[in-house]
Amino acid sequence: xxxxxxxxxxxxxxxxxxxxxxxxxxxxxxxxxxxxxxxxxxxxxxxxxxxxxxxxxxxxxxxxxxxxxxxxxxxxxxxxxxxxxxxxxxxxxxxxxxxxxxxxxxxxxxxxxxxxxxxxxxxxxxxxxxxxxxxxxxxxxxxxxxxxxxxxxxxxxxxxxxxxxxxxxxxxxxxxxxxxxxxxxxxxxxxxxxxxxxxxxxxxxxxxxxxxxxxxxxxxxxxxxxxxxxxxxxx
Amino acid sequence: xxxxxxxxxxxxxxxxxxxxxxxxxxxxxxxxxxxxxxxxxxxxxxxxxxxxxxxxxxxxxxxxxxxxxxxxxxxxxxxxxxxxxxxxxxxxxxxxxxxxxxxxxxxxxxxxxxxxxxxxxxxxxxxxxxxxxxxxxxxxxxxxxxxxxxxxxxxxxxxxxxxxxxxxxxxxxxxxxxxxxxxxxxxxxxxxxxxxxxxxxxxxxxxxxxxxxxxxxxxxxxxxxxxxxxxxxxxxxxxxxxxxxxxxxxxxxxxxxxxxxxxxxxxxxxxxxxxxxxxxxxxxxxxxxxxxxxxxxxxxxxxxxxxxxxxxxxxxxxxxxxxxxxxxxxxxxxxxxxxxxxxxxxxxxxxxxxxxxxxxxxxxxxxxxxxxxxxxxxxxxxxxxxxxxxxxxxxxxxxxxxxxxxxxxxxxxxxxx
Amino acid sequence: xxxxxxxxxxxxxxxxxxxxxxxxxxxxxxxxxxxxxxxxxxxxxxxxxxxxxxxxxxxxxxxxxxxxxxxxxxxxxxxxxxxxxxxxxxxxxxxxxxxxxxxxxxxxxxxxxxxxxxxxxxxxxxxxxxxxxxxxxxxxxxxxxxxxxxxxxxxxxxxxxxxxxxxxxxxxxxxxxxxxxxxxxxxxxxxxxxxxxxxxxxxxxxxxxxxxxxxxxxxxxxxxxxxxxxxxxxxxxxxxxxxxxxxxxxxxxxxxxxxxxxxxx
Numbered sequence: 001x002x003x004x005x006x007x008x009x010x011x012x013x014x015x016x017x018x019x020x021x022x023x024x025x026x027x028x029x030x031x032x033x034x035x036x037x038x039x040x041x042x043x044x045x046x047x048x049x050x051x052x053x054x055x056x057x058x059x060x061x062x063x064x065x066x067x068x069x070x071x072x073x074x075x076x077x078x079x080x081x082x083x084x085x086x087x088x089x090x091x092x093x094x095x096x097x098x099x100x101x102x103x104x105x106x107x108x109x110x111x112x113x114x115x116x117x118x119x120x121x122x123x124x125x126x127x128x129x130x131x132x133x134x135x136x137x138x139x140x141x142x143x144x145x146x147x148x149x150x151x152x153x154x155x156x157x158x159x160x161x162x163x164x165x166x167x168x169x170x171x172x173x174x175x176x177x178x179x180x181x182x183x184x185x186x187x188x189x190x191x192x193x194x195x196x197x198x199x200x201x202x203x204x205x206x207x208x209x210x211x212x213x214x215x216x217x218x219x220x221x222x223x224x225x226x227x228x229x230x231x232x233x234x235x
Numbered sequence: 236x237x238x239x240x241x242x243x244x245x246x247x248x249x250x251x252x253x254x255x256x257x258x259x260x261x262x263x264x265x266x267x268x269x270x271x272x273x274x275x276x277x278x279x280x281x282x283x284x285x286x287x288x289x290x291x292x293x294x295x296x297x298x299x300x301x302x303x304x305x306x307x308x309x310x311x312x313x314x315x316x317x318x319x320x321x322x323x324x325x326x327x328x329x330x331x332x333x334x335x336x337x338x339x340x341x342x343x344x345x346x347x348x349x350x351x352x353x354x355x356x357x358x359x360x361x362x363x364x365x366x367x368x369x370x371x372x373x374x375x376x377x378x379x380x381x382x383x384x385x386x387x388x389x390x391x392x393x394x395x396x397x398x399x400x401x402x403x404x405x406x407x408x409x410x411x412x413x414x415x416x417x418x419x420x421x422x423x424x425x426x427x428x429x430x431x432x433x434x435x436x437x438x439x440x441x442x443x444x445x446x447x448x449x450x451x452x453x454x455x456x457x458x459x460x461x462x463x464x465x466x467x468x469x470x471x472x473x474x475x476x477x478x479x480x481x482x483x484x485x486x487x488x489x490x491x492x493x494x495x496x497x498x499x500x501x502x503x504x505x506x507x508x509x510x511x512x513x514x515x516x517x518x519x520x521x522x523x524x525x526x527x528x529x530x531x532x533x534x535x536x537x538x539x540x541x542x543x544x545x546x547x548x549x550x551x552x553x554x555x556x557x558x559x560x561x562x563x564x565x566x567x568x569x570x571x572x573x574x575x576x577x578x579x580x581x582x583x584x585x586x587x588x589x590x591x592x593x594x595x596x597x598x599x600x601x602x603x604x605x606x607x608x609x610x611x612x613x614x615x616x617x618x619x620x621x622x623x624x625x626x627x628x629x630x631x632x633x634x635x636x637x638x639x640x641x642x643x644x645x646x647x648x649x650x651x652x
Numbered sequence: 653x654x655x656x657x658x659x660x661x662x663x664x665x666x667x668x669x670x671x672x673x674x675x676x677x678x679x680x681x682x683x684x685x686x687x688x689x690x691x692x693x694x695x696x697x698x699x700x701x702x703x704x705x706x707x708x709x710x711x712x713x714x715x716x717x718x719x720x721x722x723x724x725x726x727x728x729x730x731x732x733x734x735x736x737x738x739x740x741x742x743x744x745x746x747x748x749x750x751x752x753x754x755x756x757x758x759x760x761x762x763x764x765x766x767x768x769x770x771x772x773x774x775x776x777x778x779x780x781x782x783x784x785x786x787x788x789x790x791x792x793x794x795x796x797x798x799x800x801x802x803x804x805x806x807x808x809x810x811x812x813x814x815x816x817x818x819x820x821x822x823x824x825x826x827x828x829x830x831x832x833x834x835x836x837x838x839x840x841x842x843x844x845x846x847x848x849x850x851x852x853x854x855x856x857x858x859x860x861x862x863x864x865x866x867x868x869x870x871x872x873x874x875x876x877x878x879x880x881x882x883x884x885x886x887x888x889x890x891x892x893x894x895x896x897x898x899x900x901x902x903x904x905x906x907x908x909x910x911x912x913x914x915x916x917x
Contacts, residue, residue, distance in 0.1 A: 011916070045916070045917065048735070048736045049735065049736075050732060050735055050736060050916065050917040051916040051917065052914065052916060069738045069739055069740045069741075070738050071738075072736060072737060072738040072739075073737075073738040075736070077733075077736040079729075079732070079733065079736075081729065082729070082733060083729035083730055083733070084730055084733065085665065085666070085668075085669035085727075085730055086669065086673070087668070087669045087670075087672035087673055088665060088668060088669050092665065092668065096661070096662075096665040097737060099661045099665075100658060100661055100662065100734070100737050100738070100739055101737060101738060124672075537868075558699060558702070560868065606832070609839075610835045610836065610839050610843075612835050612843045612844055612847050613831075613832055613835050614880070615831070615847055615848070615851050615857075615861065615880055616828050616831060616832060617860075617864060617868070618705070618706060618709065618860055618864065618868075619824075619825075619828040619857070619860060620709075620710060620824045620825050620828070621824070621825045621826075621827075621828035621829050621832070622828070624825065
């Protein structure tokens with residue numbers, strides 16, 4: 001469970017988050033949507049401690065974020081474009097994150113095998129293709145069995161087979177009670193994966209609905225259309 | 236008649252015998268072993284006597300030798316100790332020979348020049364192989380001529396410069412040879428004033444408080460093959476002419492006013508074949524003229540040559556300038572000396588002709604040396620990139636460095652081993 | 653305890669990465685080649701050290717500040733990734749800085765020392781070489797710290813690199829020009845003290861003077877130089893040199909660390 005209250009963030013003259021309130025429940029996939037510059041990235045980075053909010057609070061699993069790094073051991077993060085040190089091999093990168101996390105044998109290597117990364121183990125990061133970089137990134141997000149998983153454009157650059165592997169994994173983890181937060185610009189993907197949509201506009205939650213509610217209230221068949229209709233209505 | 240002839244013959248023979256025996260002795264080589272006082276022995280000595288001084292410490296001073304042709308010969312371990320009272324040995328006679336003695340502890344004075352061995356108006360003297368320790372002056376030669384000072388080991392007491400004297404001091408004298416002495420911890424190692432035709436060879440002057448060698452108002456002198464090291468202020472040759480300075484070593488003379496050679500108002504002299512290494516200023520010339528400076532090696536000095544604009548008609552050739560901070564420094568754009576055919580380690584020209592002579596003339600005066608001359612504080616910028624940029628700009632477009640101070644024929648290789 | 657081990661772990665991987673990068677190899681080869689060339693053309697170890705002095709003063713600050721700035725910008729995404737792990741910011745900062753400075757310092761030291769070894773003059777010059785390398789390492793750390801300060805001052809890579817060049821030019825050339833200007837403008841005043849202080853405030857000047865005192869005393873012992881010689885050559889002078897150098901490391905680095913900790917990624 002993640003609770004965000006009255007989150008404020010300015011970057012200089014830019015007022016990005018304007019008192020944002022949000023609750024994200026476990027056992028669900030929550031999709032965070034919104035136009036460019038609405039504050040999606042800032043919100044996720046705030047949750048990761050990469051961006052320090054000006055005011056407001058974030059509580060993750062009962063623990064308030066206040067600069068301590070330890071809460072992040074509960075989080076797995078798959079960024080949009082991961083870049084690890086160029087001259088480390090895949091094996092070393094995994095080893096490094098393991099080392100830093102200090103978690104022992106209980107790793108979840110399901111994705112690693114599903115992606116068939118074994119052949120890439122000794123390649124240096126800089127020689128990996130974009131898709132393989134994404135795979136490494138996905139593996140690392142799930143590897144430590146975190147309670148909370150952030151996925152930023154997870155299927156970008158992945159081939160269809162790998163992409164569906166990842167989607168299956170997300171579904172399974174949700175069933176296992178994890179809190180999953182997702183951003184994507186592919187609406188079909190969100191429709192397929194997400195239970196709930198959180199739409200951010202101008203630094204606040206514009207609306208928050210389950211996917212089904214959204215489809216029902218707008219009477220559209222696809223999420224993309226539903227959101228478009230909803231936003232037109234709002235305007 | 237026959238008898239008288241016989242008498243006369245007898246007389247002649249007798250006279251001959253007497254003459255021969257007179258010639259052989261007692262004025263010949265009478266060796267006398269000194270027993271007790273040296274002063275007393277000297278007093279009683281007759282010309283030609285050799286006074287042997289046996290091992291032992293003789294606590295005497297003011298011993299005055301007035302008889303000609305006397306030899307004072309110390310046996311190993313013979314020491315005359317002045318115990319801090321005035322002069323120790325004073326020689327006022329000709330053809331005196333002093334050897335093998337250890338003479339120590341003269342008096343110290345701000346007014347009088349107390350010396351271990353003092354020669355006054357002496358001719359044909361020889362002072363050889365003595366050890367002089369902790370004296371104000373070592374060997375003091377005054378108004379004397381035709382003598383030699385050789386193989387002595389002379390060490391001062393290392394007192395303050397103001398009441399310390401010179402190792403070998405030569406005043407108003409002619410034709411003196413000073414060679415193979417080792418002189419240290421005095422004010423000047425060797426000092427010459429109004430001396431003529433003095434030959435100084437193979438000496439070592441080291442750790443003296445002022446100059447290793449100091450020439451004043453002297454002429455026709457030669458110093459060669461000497462070594463001057465770590466003296467506080469190097470070697471000074473002033474107001475003298477026709478001095479030959481060859482094959483000496485000047486090294487490690489470091490300090491705010493330290494030189495290898497300081498030449499002031501010197502004319503018609505020669506500086507050749509010397510080695511200058513690690514001196515603050517290797518060769519300093521002020522008001523000197525017609526001096527030939529040839530085949531010297533200047534290595535790793537602060538300033539290799541510092542030549543004031545009032546120096547004229549001096550010729551520098553065949554020298555090697557290697558890794559000096561400043562090869563040549565001067566204080567004016569006017570310059571009346573010649574530099575030709577020297578080797579400069581920081582010459583950056585080329586030799587397309589292949590004749591061993593660089594095709595581009597070399598300007599040895601850095602702009603920076605002029606800056607330092609005007610504002611010595613700027614020395615702190617040495618080896619700064621900024622200074623390199625300035626120097627480069629000046630080299631491309633000379634505006635401040637002397638136009639005529641150019642080596643038109645810089646050598647590509649050092650002419651010296 | 654945990655913090656320290658975490659930092660060490662991060663440093664370990666950081667070093668692995670950097671030591672495999674091409675620029676470290678270039679840098680190492682550069683120092684080996686130039687030192688060996690100096691031995692070939694110059695001969696004695698003393699002369700080589702004297703020539704290396706110029707190389708150290710010219711190359712190390714420039715390379716450290718440029719490479720350092722670039723390195724920090726290039727590590728940005730990786731930094732973000734590691735900070736989304738349970739890693740404290742200060743740990744990451746320490747790892748990044750060590751990951752730059754340790755390889756640079758090691759490269760310089762090894763690159764210079766190796767030719768001394770195979771020319772057989774390492775032991776006979778160990779003191780002078782040690783002093784040279786210590787200064788080289790100090791310059792590496794100082795200019796890496798400045799690079800970090802620049803990298804954390806602006807997000808703009810081009811601006812940052814420009815700033816690095818300007819800062820290097822300032823310390824290497826412009827600052828000394830200013831000193832000379834002051835010397836000429838106030839030439840009628842006793843200037844030794846102010847100039848001494850001015851030159852101590854520039855880390856590059858300070859390193860230069862520290863090396864001069866050791867290796868080219870004959871020059872500095874000239875008339876005015878004696879004052880500098882006496883100050884810098886004394887125990888208190890040497891301590892002052894070290895203190896100013898430590899300040900030049902800790903101020904930019906401390907500022908950088910503060911900014912790194914508060915920064916939004």
